[in-house]
Each structure stands twice: as structure tokens, then as C-alpha cells.
Amino acid sequence: MxxxxxxxxxxxxxVSTSSLPDIVYMLIFFFMITTTMRDVELxxxxxxxxxxxxxxxxxxxxxxxxxxxxxxxxxxGTESRIQLDDAFARPDDIADWVLKERESxxxxxxxxxxxxxxxxxxxxxxxxxxxxxxLRKVGAFRINYTTLKGSALEN
Amino acid sequence: MAKKVPEINSSSxxxxxxxxxxxxxxxTSMDVDYGxxxxxxxPVEQNDEDVKVKERNVMNVLVNKNDxxxxxxxxxxxxxxxxxxxxxxxxxxxxxxAPEVDFKDVELLGSVPMSKGVISLQNDRGTSYAMYISVxxxxxxxxxxxxxxxxxxxxxxxxxxLNADQEKAINEAVPVRVxxxxxxxxxxx
Numbered sequence: 001m002x003x004x005x006x007x008x009x010x011x012x013x014x015v016s017t018s019s020l021p022d023i024v025y026m027l028i029f030f031f032m033i034t035t036t037m038r039d040v041e042l043x044x045x046x047x048x049x050x051x052x053x054x055x056x057x058x059x060x061x062x063x064x065x066x067x068x069x070x071x072x073x074x075x076x077g078t079e080s081r082i083q084l085d086d087a088f089a090r091p092d093d094i095a096d097w098v099l100k101e102r103e104s105x106x107x108x109x110x111x112x113x114x115x116x117x118x119x120x121x122x123x124x125x126x127x128x129x130x131x132x133x134x135l136r137k138v139g140a141f142r143i144n145y146t147t148l149k150g151s152a153l154e155n
Numbered sequence: 156m157a158k159k160v161p162e163i164n165s166s167s168x169x170x171x172x173x174x175x176x177x178x179x180x181x182x183t184s185m186d187v188d189y190g191x192x193x194x195x196x197x198p199v200e201q202n203d204e205d206v207k208v209k210e211r212n213v214m215n216v217l218v219n220k221n222d223x224x225x226x227x228x229x230x231x232x233x234x235x236x237x238x239x240x241x242x243x244x245x246x247x248x249x250x251x252x253a254p255e256v257d258f259k260d261v262e263l264l265g266s267v268p269m270s271k272g273v274i275s276l277q278n279d280r281g282t283s284y285a286m287y288i289s290v291x292x293x294x295x296x297x298x299x300x301x302x303x304x305x306x307x308x309x310x311x312x313x314x315x316x317l318n319a320d321q322e323k324a325i326n327e328a329v330p331v332r333v334x335x336x337x338x339x340x341x342x343x344x
Contacts, residue, residue: 017169024172028179035183049285053295057188116188119284124220126280128287136198145288146190152292153234155285 036060044069044083049121050150057144062112064101065146066094068127069120080123082131091127094134102140114142121155191291199337212254214243214274218290220281233289240297244332246270263324264309270332277336294333302329 046069057063067083082089084097102110115135119128135143216236217225224231226239246268247253254272261267274294278287302325303314310321317325 018165021165021168021172024169024176028172028176031176031179031183035179035185038182038184049288051191051288051292053191053292053299054189055192057190063188114192116190121283121285121288123284124280125278125282125284125287128284129278129280132195136195139197141195141197142192143195144188144190144192145291146188147288147292149189152289152296155289 040065040067040083040086042067042072042083043086043088044071044081044120046118046120048118048147049152049155051145051147051152052150054147054149055144057114057116057146059112062105062109063114063116063144064098065116065118066131067118068123068131069118070122080120080127082127091130091134094131095138098135098138098140112142113140114144115140116144116146118146191288191295193291196335208273209255211252212271212273214240214272216274216276216290216294218276218278218282218286220279222283222286224290233286233293236290236293237297237300240274240294241300243274244270244272244297244301259328261324261328263321264305264328267305267309267328269328269330272332274333275336276333291333295331298329298331298333302326305329 044067046067068080069083070078070080071088082091082094084093089097098115102113105113117128117131132143135141215225215227219225224233224236226236231239243254245253246256248256248268254270257269257271258266259269276290276294278290299314305328306312306314306317306321306325310317310325312321314322314325
């Protein structure tokens with residue numbers, strides 16, 4: 001019966017890895033499409049309060065964010081500061097910044113530009129009011145208080 | 156006879172692709188932002204005349220620096236605010252203490268009673284942002300419940316199931332009438 005026995009050892013054939021790059025490329029395209037570039041490095045803490053009556057912020061390209069909160073670097077104190085792009089700013093800088101942001105958008109998109117306020121929950125309203133007054137002066141009326149999902153009564 | 160070109164070794168292609176994948180994983184973020192959208196009023200002119208609003212048409216909401224609420228001069232709590240706002244904004248044509256009511260024709264809905272009431276919100280510079288958002292959220296919740304009731308009453312549909320035209324009609328019939336008072340300069344202690 002030795003006639004039918006296979007000669008040599010029984011080897012499992014190697015798994016072909018030639019399709020691995022294709023799989024990885026698919027993953028890359030998935031991430032490229034579903035995610036957005038992280039644009040700023042946060043210098044302030046923004047642990048946002050919760051709210052339930054919220055809307056999704058659509059069209060990330062039409063959103064510019066102002067971050068307000070206590071600095072991450074504890075040497076700078078605990079008083080809430082404003083961060084525009086990558087640097088700390090004062091309320092007076094907001095008007096120029098909004099104009100710059102508006103300038104960098106399409107003419108048609110400019111009226112739709114929304115300013116998202118990402119504010120730490122322990123911030124005092126004084127800073128936020130100043131920012132809002134500046135935004136009103138420069139005509140950026142559409143604002144969004146960015147929050148987390150949840151019940152507002154837990155704040 | 157043509158020379159045979161040696162095949163390009165593609166075994167490192169996977170590694171390159173992995174590198175790219177890692178790059179995109181690190182530099183992008185997937186979080187979607189949610190929030191309360193509001194429209195700021197245009198700046199007021201200095202010599203603007205004071206608009207007279209009848210007292211019965213205004214519900215004053217004050218938040219002080221200790222995050223305490225005062226609704227129409229009486230202390231209140233955040234858990235009661237939604238119901239207070241909703242009760243205030245519900246049109247009651249025969250009640251002389253409630254805000255005045257106008258009837259207005261709205262497309263798709265017919266004649267709709269519209270309250271002339273306004274909720275006036277004022278906060279201190281020392282109010283915490285979390286409290287401010289809670290108040291804004293509770294007021295928005297009151298209006299959303301009124302909208303839901305209107306949608307159910309007139310269109311027999313839930314607010315979430317309306318089409319764009321119907322939603323527009325409901326928004327016209329139940330406008331969000333929250334006004335934020337101009338910040339007053341308070342001398343710092």
C-alpha cells in the first residue's frame with residue numbers, strides 16, 4: 001500500500017500575504033474619509049458640560065473653534081484663558097482672528113461660518129461674555145456651545 | 156530576444172501601507188461635535204430707544220455668581236426651570252396673568268395661537284459655564300416640548316418624523332423666544 005502514501009513530510013502551504021497591502025489600503029481609505037485632521041494642540045483644558053437638546057455640528061470646514069479654559073500648564077495659573085489656533089489670546093484678538101478665518105473661506109460659505117465655543121465647565125461666564133460681545137461686534141452671529149451628550153441636570 | 160525585466164519585489168508594500176495607516180491614525184480625529192446652536196443678536200446702537208415690553212409678557216431668569224436661580228423674583232431650581240418656562244410659554248388666551256396671545260395663520264398648520272411671551276436670561280460674570288449651559292438647555296427643552304405638542308396636535312406626527320416643510324412650519328409657530336440681556340458692567344470687588 002506504500003504506493004499511495006505521499007512522499008516527504010506533510011507541509012501546510014504558506015498563507016499568501018499578497019493581498020495584505022490591499023487590505024491595509026482599504027483601512028487607510030476608510031480612515032482618510034471618516035476622520036478629520038487634528039488641527040490644534042490644546043493648551044487649555046476643555047472638559048465640556050453636558051446637555052441634551054443638542055444638534056450635530058455639520059460641515060467641519062465651516063466651523064472655527066475658540067477654546068476657553070484653565071491652562072494645562074499649571075505654572076500659568078488656574079484662571080481661564082482663551083486659545084485661538086495654537087496660542088493664547090486676549091478678547092481683543094478675536095475680531096482679527098474671525099476676519100482672518102472668514103477670509104480663508106469661500107465667498108459663498110462665509111455667512112455660514114459657525115464659531116464653536118469649547119469652554120471648560122468651571123469657567124466663569126465673564127470670559128465667555130467678553131468673547132460673545134467681540135463676536136457680535138465683528139458680525140459672527142452663528143455660535144455653537146459645544147457640549148457632551150447627557151442630562152444637563154447632572155452638571 | 157528581449158531581456159527579461161526582473162519583477163519588482165512587493166513584499167515591502169504591506170509595510171509601507173502600514174506606515175501610512177499609522178500616520179493617519181495618529182494625525183486625525185474621529186470625534187463628532189455636538190452642541191447647542193444659538194444666534195447672537197446684532198450689536199445694539201447706543202441711542203436706541205428702549206423697547207417697552209409689558210410685564211406680563213416677560214419671564215425673568217437671573218443666575219447669580221453662586222449659580223442660584225431667580226425666576227420672576229422668586230428663588231427656583233434648575234430641575235423646575237423647564238416646567239416653569241413651558242407653563243409660561245403655553246398660550247392661554249383667557250388668562251390675564253399669562254402672556255398675551257396672538258392668532259396667526261401658519262402654512263400647513265392653520266390658525267395657531269402664539270404667545271407674545273419672552274424669556275429674558277441674565278447671568279452674572281461669576282456664573283459658571285456649566286450652570287449657564289444647563290439653563291440654556293432647560294429652556295431649549297421647554298421649547299422643544301412645546302414644538303412636539305404642536306406637531307402632535309396639528310400634524311399627528313412626532314417632531315422627529317416631520318419633513319423639512321413641516322419642521323419649518325412648526326418652527327414658525329413656536330419660535331424660540333429667549334433673549335439674553337445686555338451684560339451690565341459690575342464693579343469688580
